[in-house]
Amino acid sequence: xxxxxxxxxxxxxxxxxxxxxxxxxxxxxxxxxxxxxxxxxxxxxxxxxxxxxxxxxxxxxxxxxxxxxxxxxxxxxxxxxxxxxxxxxxxxxxxxxxxxxxxxxxxxxxxxxxxxxxxxxxxxxxxxxxxxxxxxxxxxxxxxxxxxxxxxxxxxxxxxxxxxxxxxxxxxxxxxxxxxxxxxxxxxxxxxxxxxxxxxxxxxxxxxxxxxxxxxxxxxxxxxxxxxxxxxxxxxxxxxxxxxxxxxxxxxxxxxxxxxxxxxxx
Ligand code: ARG
Numbered sequence: 001x002x003x004x005x006x007x008x009x010x011x012x013x014x015x016x017x018x019x020x021x022x023x024x025x026x027x028x029x030x031x032x033x034x035x036x037x038x039x040x041x042x043x044x045x046x047x048x049x050x051x052x053x054x055x056x057x058x059x060x061x062x063x064x065x066x067x068x069x070x071x072x073x074x075x076x077x078x079x080x081x082x083x084x085x086x087x088x089x090x091x092x093x094x095x096x097x098x099x100x101x102x103x104x105x106x107x108x109x110x111x112x113x114x115x116x117x118x119x120x121x122x123x124x125x126x127x128x129x130x131x132x133x134x135x136x137x138x139x140x141x142x143x144x145x146x147x148x149x150x151x152x153x154x155x156x157x158x159x160x161x162x163x164x165x166x167x168x169x170x171x172x173x174x175x176x177x178x179x180x181x182x183x184x185x186x187x188x189x190x191x192x193x194x195x196x197x198x199x200x201x202x203x204x205x206x207x208x209x210x211x212x213x214x215x216x217x218x219x220x221x222x223x224x225x226x227x228x229x230x231x232x233x234x235x236x237x238x239x240x241x242x243x244x245x246x247x248x249x250x251x252x253x254x255x256x257x258x259x260x261x262x263x264x265x266x
Contacts, residue, residue, distance in 0.1 A: 047086045054091070054110065058204050060204075080246070091106075091107060092174075103124060111230075113133060115133060116227075124233060125233060127246060138199075138205050140196075149207065159186065
């Protein structure tokens with residue numbers, strides 16, 4: 001009896017997957033598809049839930065559209081979960097809680113445009129990298145910072161515990177750093193002249209600059225980094241599975257497609 005039920009649900013899952021696939025292929029060829037419509041897949045999950053810790057104020061990697069968290073990371077995680085036969089649950093929290101969430105088993109993965117660093121590798125394992133990030137400096141168009149040379153002694157905003165925070169603190173001194181939980185708050189502090197610059201990742205920077213009058217990104221890049229998925233040290237089984245899924249999803253064009261959808265080539 002049990003066996004039949006299993007076979008039946010397997011058949012159902014296959015039918016669903018085929019149906020979904022057929023439905024998707026047309027969508028994928030249309031670059032103007034609204035990202036909100038179908039980022040998460042709904043193949044019958046059989047292997048439980050993959051929990052992802054993130055800080056969802058980081059467009060285009062993770063951000064809210066209404067109640068839903070969408071973006072590059074959200075879609076790649078959904079594609080990985082689908083490959084593993086799992087459903088995906090995304091938990092939004094402060095960025096500096098995401099690694100702890102993974103370490104304590106509250107989340108299976110942390111995916112947050114997270115840069116691979118030596119320091120973080122002491123606490124978690126990282127998957128293969130799926131994207132590149134660049135730290136840039138956002139300033140007011142008519143403000144006092146026109147180049148990197150002007151940054152010394154200025155008030156610099158960062159998101160707490162990001163690599164931007166680490167670089168800025170190291171280079172300009174703790175007394176000059178203003179730490180925010182959300183980039184949106186750093187951006188309004190910059191817009192209202194409470195701080196002079198923000199050091200942050202380039203794609204989110206572009207998206208905040210596009211949404212806020214009077215801000216710009218300095219030409220000089222601050223640092224180039226690799227983004228990867230953080231997984232608990234002891235969970236090497238999941239690490240292997242995630243790396244295998246990342247490889248397949250890269251080779252079959254899924255990940256390049258997701259990135260191109262959110263970051264159109266200039
Ligand atoms: N790439 C930077 C880091 O790893 C910033 C990431 C911030 N991500 C976020 N979802 N707020 O430190």
